[in-house]
Amino acid sequence: MASVLIWLLVACLVLLAGLLVLPLRLEARLGRDQARLRLWLGLAAGLLRIPVFDSVRPAEESPQAKPAPAVETAPRRSRSGARRGRFLRALPRAALDTLHCLRIERAEGVIRLGLGDPALTGEAYGRAMGLVAATPLRGRLQLVPVFDRATLDGDGVVILSVVPARLVPIAARLAWALRPGGLTGKAHRRRA
Numbered sequence: 774m775a776s777v778l779i780w781l782l783v784a785c786l787v788l789l790a791g792l793l794v795l796p797l798r799l800e801a802r803l804g805r806d807q808a809r810l811r812l813w814l815g816l817a818a819g820l821l822r823i824p825v826f827d828s829v830r831p832a833e834e835s836p837q838a839k840p841a842p843a844v845e846t847a848p849r850r851s852r853s854g855a856r857r858g859r860f861l862r863a864l865p866r867a868a869l870d871t872l873h874c875l876r877i878e879r880a881e882g883v884i885r886l887g888l889g890d891p892a893l894t895g896e897a898y899g900r901a902m903g904l905v906a907a908t909p910l911r912g913r914l915q916l917v918p919v920f921d922r923a924t925l926d927g928d929g930v931v932i933l934s935v936v937p938a939r940l941v942p943i944a945a946r947l948a949w950a951l952r953p954g955g956l957t958g959k960a961h962r963r964r965a
Contacts, residue, residue: 793938797825798878804928863950867943874939880913882929887919894918 802809812826886901888894898918905914914929 793941794936796934796936798822799933799935801931802929803882859950860947863947867947870943870946871935871940874935874943876934877909877931878934879930879932880910882913882927882931883915883917884927884929885917885919885924887922887924889923891920894920 798813800809800811800813802811810826810828811824813822813824886894886898888897895918898916901916905911905916908914
């Protein structure tokens with residue numbers, strides 16, 4: 774019986790490790806008719822998709838939707854402000870590190886831009902094309918000037934991929950910043 778439990782535990786750990794190293798894909802589609810956000814797990818190099826979230830899929834409503842009862846909250850302690858400050862100081866680095874973990878698998882689209890005045894549209898188009906040319910999206914993002922009317926619309930798709938195991942050290946650093954002492958390394962002491 775003990776060996777079965779051990780093998781079951783080992784199988785669960787292998788499954789958890791497998792889920793941490795499988796890429797998680799985030800797909801965002803933007804069109805004239807609707808915007809869509811999908812999140813799926815890609816298995817076997819993306820051949821098998823397991824949907825996690827789809828913004829277009831109708832939400833399941835519970836038959837008996839009861840409002841949550843009001844709960845009295847205890848007054849906050851003064852140290853929560855210090856923790857919030859440490860968290861806010863650590864957040865920009867965590868955000869940048871997370872961006873380094875993201876991989877752009879596909880990014881393409883068409884943006885139609887018109888300001889109503891042909892001269893202003895041409896100037897805005899020229900400035901925007903300079904930005905597009907300086908990014909890796911040069912051939913995949915098309916900017917189309919519309920000289921006869923004011924408009925801003927487009928169609929596009931962006932697919933990002935991230936391996937959750939690469940986010941574990943970032944989450945650990947962020948959690949470490951929330952401990953007593955935070956980023957400075959000095960422990961908080963209660964004053965009498």
